[in-house]
Structure formats: structure tokens, C-alpha cells
Amino acid sequence: MYLARVYVTLKPTVNDPQGLTIKGALCNLGFTSVEDVRAGKYFELHLAETDFAKVEQQVTEMCCKLLANPVIENYRFEIEEVKV
Amino acid sequence: MYLARVYVTLKPTVNDPQGLTIKGALCNLGFTSVEDVRAGKYFELHLAETDFAKVEQQVTEMCCKLLANPVIENYRFEIEEVKV
Structure with missing residues (x-):
């Protein structure tokens, strides 16, 4: 059994209105040292596989x-073997 | 300048309909070894601070x-010093 942690972020050149809104909200809360916020997604996937290379290839796909x-x-992602 | 990477996940006991939907879609695409998917959020924050402890405390808040x-x-989060 493998655990894959997948991080998805907008490319640096792409506008991020969600991040801008969060930045504004943080400034309003008093966190004025925040210069930039980028929002992304995070997934944890459990895969019933035994072969690391196969997991890597599947997660890429x-x-x-x-x-x-x-x-x-x-x-980007990290793959870790986990005990069942 | 510090970069904070923040990972937000649902607690294990909380239902995750988004994760279930993604799991279903992955199965439909042929990735039948996927046993579980949990969806979360990921943020990258740049802070104009010089003190690590202060950054840590601010990000927690x-x-x-x-x-x-x-x-x-x-x-959970990771903090890293970055060159401007």
C-alpha cells in the first residue's frame, strides 16, 4: 500500500484571485507583513499497489x-510506502 | 523574507465528498487501485519578516x-527563509 501526496499550484504567471482575496483578508486581520499568497490544492491518495515505479507512473498520469x-x-508529489 | 507552506486537510473522521468524487472519477479513468482520496488545501505565503519565531507564531494564528x-x-506548515 502506498500513500501519494499531491500538491497542485497555479503556474507563477497565472493570476490567482483566490490568493489575492486571502491576502486582503489576512491584511484586514492585522497580518500586514504578508506580501503574497498563492492558493493551491492538496490531495492524499492511497493506492493498493506493490510496485513503487508503477505507483509513480500512475500518479503522474x-x-x-x-x-x-x-x-x-x-x-509535484511524494510517494511513501505505508503499512496496512 | 520567509516562505510558509501551509497544508490544510479535513480531520480523518470528517466526510470528504470532494475526495469521494475524485476517487470515483479516477476509477472511471481506469485507476482501480485507488483506495481512498482526501482533498485538502495548500497555500504559499510570503512574509516580509526577519524573525523565524515571529513568523511561526503569525502563521499559526x-x-x-x-x-x-x-x-x-x-x-501543518513549513517555514523556509528565502532570498529577496
Whole structure:
């Protein structure tokens, strides 16, 4: 059994209105040292596989096909073996 | 200048309909080894501060007040010093 942690972020050149709104809200709360906020997505996936290389290949495919939009988003992931 | 990476996840006992939907979609795409998906949020914050301890304290406060809902969500973060 493997656990994959997937992080999806907007590419640096893409506008992030959600991040801007959060930044504004943090400033209103008194956190004036916040210079920039970028919002992204985080997924934890459990896979019933035994082969690390296969998991790596599958997660890459999942990111390209569903979890991230490769046109405007970057993704990275970590894979960890977990005991059942 | 510090960069804080904040990860927000639903507590394990809280239902995650978004994760279930993603799991269903991945199964439909042929990734049948996916056993569980949990969806969360990811934020990157740049802070114009010079003191690590202060950043740590501020980010904790931001998480409790705005970035996460402590009733149903867990959060964790990493802080890294970055060159301007």
C-alpha cells in the first residue's frame, strides 16, 4: 500500500484571485507583513499497489488527466510506502 | 523574507465528498487501485519578516483564524527563509 501526496499550484504567471482575496483578508486581520499568497490544492491518495515505479507512473498520469490542469497548473508529489 | 507552506486537510473522521468524487472519477479513468482520496488545501505565503519565531507564531494564528477551520480541519506548515 502506498500513500501519494499531491500538491497542485497555479503556474507563477497565472493570476490567482483566490490568493489575492486571502491576502486582503489576512491584511484586514492585522497580518500586514504578508506580501503574497498563492492558493493551491492538496490531495492524499492511497493506492493498493506493490510496485513503487508503477505507483509513480500512475500518479503522474492521474495528475495530467484529472488532478491538475497542465496548461495553467504545476504539480509535484511524494510517494511513501505505508503499512496496512 | 520567509516562505510558509501551509497544508490544510479535513480531520480523518470528517466526510470528504470532494475526495469521494475524485476517487470515483479516477476509477472511471481506469485507476482501480485507488483506495481512498482526501482533498485538502495548500497555500504559499510570503512574509516580509526577519524573525523565524515571529513568523511561526503569525502563521499559526493565520491558520486558526482564517486558513483552516480548526473544528473540522487539521493544518501543518513549513517555514523556509528565502532570498529577496
